[in-house]
Amino acid sequence: MSDSIEQLTDQAISNMPGIEGLPRRNGELVFHDDWKRRVFALAVSLCEQGQYQWDEFRDHLIAAIAAAGETPENPKPGAPGYFEHWLESFEKILEEKGLLSVDDSLTQSDD
Amino acid sequence: MSDPSRRSSIGGLAAGSAASAAGCAADEEAHDHHNAPSNPYLERRRSPEETAALEERVRKLENLMTQKGLVSKEGLEKIIDIYENDLGPMNGAQVVARAWVDPDYKTRLLEDATEAIRELGFGGMQGEHMVVVENTPSVHNVVVCTLCSCYPWPVLGLPPNWYKSAAYRSRVVIDPRGVIGEFGLELDDSVEVRVWDSSAEIRYLVLPERPEGADGLNEEQLAELVTRDAMIGVSKIPLRSA
Numbered sequence: 001m002s003d004s005i006e007q008l009t010d011q012a013i014s015n016m017p018g019i020e021g022l023p024r025r026n027g028e029l030v031f032h033d034d035w036k037r038r039v040f041a042l043a044v045s046l047c048e049q050g051q052y053q054w055d056e057f058r059d060h061l062i063a064a065i066a067a068a069g070e071t072p073e074n075p076k077p078g079a080p081g082y083f084e085h086w087l088e089s090f091e092k093i094l095e096e097k098g099l100l101s102v103d104d105s106l107t108q109s110d111d
Numbered sequence: 112m113s114d115p116s117r118r119s120s121i122g123g124l125a126a127g128s129a130a131s132a133a134g135c136a137a138d139e140e141a142h143d144h145h146n147a148p149s150n151p152y153l154e155r156r157r158s159p160e161e162t163a164a165l166e167e168r169v170r171k172l173e174n175l176m177t178q179k180g181l182v183s184k185e186g187l188e189k190i191i192d193i194y195e196n197d198l199g200p201m202n203g204a205q206v207v208a209r210a211w212v213d214p215d216y217k218t219r220l221l222e223d224a225t226e227a228i229r230e231l232g233f234g235g236m237q238g239e240h241m242v243v244v245e246n247t248p249s250v251h252n253v254v255v256c257t258l259c260s261c262y263p264w265p266v267l268g269l270p271p272n273w274y275k276s277a278a279y280r281s282r283v284v285i286d287p288r289g290v291i292g293e294f295g296l297e298l299d300d301s302v303e304v305r306v307w308d309s310s311a312e313i314r315y316l317v318l319p320e321r322p323e324g325a326d327g328l329n330e331e332q333l334a335e336l337v338t339r340d341a342m343i344g345v346s347k348i349p350l351r352s353a
Contacts, residue, residue: 013269023153024269029194032155033162035169041190042173045182048190072272075152082152087169100175 012054013044019071020062023082036083043090052097060089199268202233203316204337206243206266208330211321221245224316233265241266244307245318246344251302252317253291253344255283256309263314267339274343284308294345307344317344 016022023030031037047054064085070076094100157165176182206228210217220227224241228234241263244252256262260275273279283290287304298304307315319341325333340346 021272022269029199029269030153031195033166035162035166037191037195038173038187039169040194041187042169042176042182044190044194045186049181051181070152072152077151077154077156079156081156084165087165091172099181100172100179102172104175 012058016058018062019065020058021072023072031083033083036086039083039087039090043086043093046099051099052093057089057093060092061085064089200266200337200339200342201334202231202268203263203266203339203342204334205231206233206316207318207337207342208334210243210318211333212330217318220318228266239263239311240313241316242307242313243316243318244305246320246347248320249302250305251291251298251344252305252307252315253283253287254307254309254315254317255280257281257284258308258310261309261311261314263309263316266316267342271339291345294340296346317342319348322348 013022029040031040043057046052047057065071065082068076068079068085070079091102095102155162173182173187177184206220209231210220216227216230219230220243224243225239227243228241239261244254246252256274257280260270262270262274264270279290284306287306288298291298291304309315319337321333322336325336328336336348338346338348341348
């Protein structure tokens, strides 16, 4: 069963048609920094496990990007950028679903 | 035999044409997969210090989630690997290159693409059938999804923005020759153009013509010549001109 959830997730991600579409070159994803890669995988992983529907996450992402007023057609180099919106949206949905308190994460000590 | 200029000439063919083709002048990819200035939307924009702070924030988040058993390092690595390396046009390019070098494979591919593509390890279609349509000197195929943006993602990755635009979806059906021409590919009047409309059940992939003069290339080198646009059918793999 987990296979079919993964496949549905893949399609939902590849079909994000609007301002929330993943930055890419020639169809392939563009991650400049490792944290972008990591936070991308975190959000996909929890969705694949059924912790939330992709649309729920996507709605946060759309709202965050829309608030910043940036689109691929109208880039604003000073704006936070796509994956910071992704990170913010991911933290929101973690809180919303009661999966994690982001404050806990920021204050945790390393061990 | 490998000709490095060939690669850039492919990029050049798509250059400046994708943008106008579907009336979406702002497609970031049209500005990005050739020599034009890259789009600021795709560029890094934080200072090294800011990037370090973000790395730290995500690292803590990941650590805590790992401690809580919500995610595992292995699971995350697998997702990253799939999205970075397994999904994307390079899969389709491998299918095309195999078909060019292996006539038996090509026969299987044209008969049952879903199964032949799975042979190479690219599955993950869910209920959809893959159909591969072959370009020949007398027939040129082009793929669209008029209803939405159905796309053979296991072999082509994420669809380009122009593929999803209303302009491409409606115009390529009415005037395929004209739209293809805007991508920089002029088809002779004698060539029959076939438009394939994808659906939830059927996804199409174009098998481009093997470029002439590429006889000395091995399968891997051939795969590098294959572009996403050629597999959608809005461009060709250029034939050697002299």
